[in-house]
Amino acid sequence: MISPIISKVRAGRRVSRDDAILLYQEADLNVLGQLADEVRRRLHPKPIVTYVIDRNINYTNICISGCKFCAYYCAPSDISGYVLSRKELAGKLEETKSLGGTQILLQGGLHPDLPLTFYEEMLSFIKDSFAIHCHAFSPPEIVHFSKISGLSVKEVLVRLIKAGLDSIPGGGAEILTDRVRKQISPRKATTDEWLNVMETAHGLGIKTTATMMYGHVERPEERIEHLLRLRDLQDRTGGFTAFIAWPFQPKNTALDVRPSTGQEYLRLLSIARIVLDNFPNLQASWVTQGPKVAQIALFFGANDFGSTMIEENVVAAAGVNHRLSEAEIRRIVAGAGFEPHQRLMDYSLVSESAKVRDQRSEVKKKMNIEHRTSNIEF
Amino acid sequence: MEKALNETGLFEIYEKVLSDTRLSAEDGELLFSTTHLPALGYLANLKRERLNGNRTYYIYNQHINYSNICINLCKFCAFGKEKTHPKAYEMSIEEIVSKIRERHAEPVTEVHIVGGLHPDLPYGYYIDMLKAVKAERPEIHIQAFTCVEIAHLAAISGRSIAETLEDLMQAGLGSIPGGGAEVFSTRIREKLCPGKLPGKDWLEVAKTAHRAGLRTNATMLYGHIETISERIEHLLALREAQDETSGFLCYIPLAFHPKNTKLEYLSSTGGVDDLKSIAVSRLLLDNFPHIKAYWVMLGPKVAQIALSFGADDLDGTVLEEKITHMAGADTSQAMTRSEIEHLIRQAGREPVERDTLYEPV
Numbered sequence: 001m002i003s004p005i006i007s008k009v010r011a012g013r014r015v016s017r018d019d020a021i022l023l024y025q026e027a028d029l030n031v032l033g034q035l036a037d038e039v040r041r042r043l044h045p046k047p048i049v050t051y052v053i054d055r056n057i058n059y060t061n062i063c064i065s066g067c068k069f070c071a072y073y074c075a076p077s078d079i080s081g082y083v084l085s086r087k088e089l090a091g092k093l094e095e096t097k098s099l100g101g102t103q104i105l106l107q108g109g110l111h112p113d114l115p116l117t118f119y120e121e122m123l124s125f126i127k128d129s130f131a132i133h134c135h136a137f138s139p140p141e142i143v144h145f146s147k148i149s150g151l152s153v154k155e156v157l158v159r160l161i162k163a164g165l166d167s168i169p170g171g172g173a174e175i176l177t178d179r180v181r182k183q184i185s186p187r188k189a190t191t192d193e194w195l196n197v198m199e200t201a202h203g204l205g206i207k208t209t210a211t212m213m214y215g216h217v218e219r220p221e222e223r224i225e226h227l228l229r230l231r232d233l234q235d236r237t238g239g240f241t242a243f244i245a246w247p248f249q250p251k252n253t254a255l256d257v258r259p260s261t262g263q264e265y266l267r268l269l270s271i272a273r274i275v276l277d278n279f280p281n282l283q284a285s286w287v288t289q290g291p292k293v294a295q296i297a298l299f300f301g302a303n304d305f306g307s308t309m310i311e312e313n314v315v316a317a318a319g320v321n322h323r324l325s326e327a328e329i330r331r332i333v334a335g336a337g338f339e340p341h342q343r344l345m346d347y348s349l350v351s352e353s354a355k356v357r358d359q360r361s362e363v364k365k366k367m368n369i370e371h372r373t374s375n376i377e378f
Numbered sequence: 379m380e381k382a383l384n385e386t387g388l389f390e391i392y393e394k395v396l397s398d399t400r401l402s403a404e405d406g407e408l409l410f411s412t413t414h415l416p417a418l419g420y421l422a423n424l425k426r427e428r429l430n431g432n433r434t435y436y437i438y439n440q441h442i443n444y445s446n447i448c449i450n451l452c453k454f455c456a457f458g459k460e461k462t463h464p465k466a467y468e469m470s471i472e473e474i475v476s477k478i479r480e481r482h483a484e485p486v487t488e489v490h491i492v493g494g495l496h497p498d499l500p501y502g503y504y505i506d507m508l509k510a511v512k513a514e515r516p517e518i519h520i521q522a523f524t525c526v527e528i529a530h531l532a533a534i535s536g537r538s539i540a541e542t543l544e545d546l547m548q549a550g551l552g553s554i555p556g557g558g559a560e561v562f563s564t565r566i567r568e569k570l571c572p573g574k575l576p577g578k579d580w581l582e583v584a585k586t587a588h589r590a591g592l593r594t595n596a597t598m599l600y601g602h603i604e605t606i607s608e609r610i611e612h613l614l615a616l617r618e619a620q621d622e623t624s625g626f627l628c629y630i631p632l633a634f635h636p637k638n639t640k641l642e643y644l645s646s647t648g649g650v651d652d653l654k655s656i657a658v659s660r661l662l663l664d665n666f667p668h669i670k671a672y673w674v675m676l677g678p679k680v681a682q683i684a685l686s687f688g689a690d691d692l693d694g695t696v697l698e699e700k701i702t703h704m705a706g707a708d709t710s711q712a713m714t715r716s717e718i719e720h721l722i723r724q725a726g727r728e729p730v731e732r733d734t735l736y737e738p739v
Contacts (some may be wrong), residue, residue, distance in 0.1 A: 010382065029686040029725075030423060033416030034382050047413075261724045262679030263686065292649030292680050299415035299650070335648040337413055 009035045020224045024271045029347035036270035036301035044303045049333045050343040054103040055310035057095045059084045063109025067185035068156035071318040072286025073109050093130045116149040120163040127164035139197035143189040170209035175218040176226040215247035227275040234278045242281035244277035246288040249318035266300045274303025295336050301305035386414035406610040409658045410646035421467040422657035422688030429688040436718045439488040439694035444469045448494025450587040452571035452622050458494045471510050479516045488734045491522035501535040505549045512550035519552040521732040525583035526558030526575045539586045556595030563608040581619045588625025601634040601647035613662045620665045628668040653687045660688025685725045
């Protein structure tokens, strides 16, 4: 019987593991959606949907992890491996700034040879030359840095923060159960290691996000387990700003499963909104779902449209290539009856009047920039 | 859930759905304007399950667009071309037959044939086309020629609509697709397709076909310059016609695709509007047996979500669909039977392969 659980959610009470599993497996899509929408409205009574202007920068694609779900990485012996030069990095940062970008999402593979000082110097270089927020290094990278340097996770984080690290992205979580991780990413950070990086970072005053990549070898209960591990940690630290889920994209990877469907995405998003009662924000993933489903997701628990993703490489490598300009994001959000609002990593809102001024002064610069997406508009 | 519905302002409509009470135009307005999307889906799904249970239909079909040459050149269309246009084409009867022959090994049950309003192909071309398709594959069901094309064929032959339909049926026509309805409003037709068959005449052709024993479908092209009231008027006009004849099988809301049309400055429809268009039609068109989420237009993800918003049909394993793809649809050209069944099962529904008349194959 799910009706007592429905009443519980509607009364604003926390759901248990058993509640969550039953609701996730039994409830009709629209019942889950209705509950998620009610939770969202309680947390965000104003009809505002936020987004951030940023770019993903992948400093290297060389990776010793060899995860089976990944279409992006290169083994160290592969000739198509790269490490971005300072010049390339600077070019990407200049372009990001000129498009009104406030942050970069800096991530890369687990490179076998680069020392910790490489990452520190990369951060210092960015922070010295550009006033931009560095949302960088997912927990598996931090764990890797700890291994190659012989320092503890905390010592690594302290050094990176000193060099300019502002916040940590929630990538590499995949499914936070070791049964799944052993199958799809045996050489990557374990569940406890991933959570430990986040807990340590939160303890040092650093905000982070959390993610889930579902739709491969995990069971429905393991998706719930993942959410509960996140909820427990958030109870202790309050350091997560947002949760982002996306389905595994099977093309060009070593896992042979069918691509996950639209209904599966909305169900997962809804149950996440219901279970993660202590997470302030949920993002809709237009990069994996496309603009239509992402718009629908705003009624199934999401209150944020993610990033403009001036550059995105990892999902694109798996054959999924949606592109949206800031103007398109604003139109899609407004078309669903919400007010679009640019935000920063910590979800504080960028003043819309300052935004207009900035954009006018940047238009000239922008004219000279050759851009991968031709339809960036102001 | 009842308590939740009570807080969304949709409770009275919920009660009407439960008691099979017909919804009004005002109910339609309220449903289109609601900000409670899952609640709207819940109501539409309730109606869907009362009518079609857990079944979700699809068809193994083949599309043939015999010519893109068209004298109407509607502003929302990326397919129609003038005869002199370099991309204009028309297929000979032999070409059409060879397209049927190419797929002989496949279990195709229906061929869907539509085209532009060609200025000078003779009446005999259409009659011969049907006969030739039937001669090549006698068991196949031919769903062909929208009401707009039927009126055009009547005009070029000098015969009445009823006589034209009789000729076509004798040549092998099995049913009529729902295209060309666009939005019935004269305001919209004057702005976007002034030369096209007026809405009331479209309905008259459909009703004439029903009286002749043909089943037909109905559509609406939404998401351009029409108002919500105009959408509702369109749906209610269809409902009224269906009360008279009961000849409509299925209603298919068609999302406008602006690319390569004269309305390119407009945006594509949002996913929310796509779902609302499905859901509201399911609720208002209480006398239509089926509502189709045409996956070629919506994309497989939204079409699958629509199965919980009132739709009970995904259309088919479409091959060679040109009209939507000319307007920039980025869906692939065909889904296989197993891909369609996977989508349906993942939505918790039971896939049923059907023929044109919704009989299980």
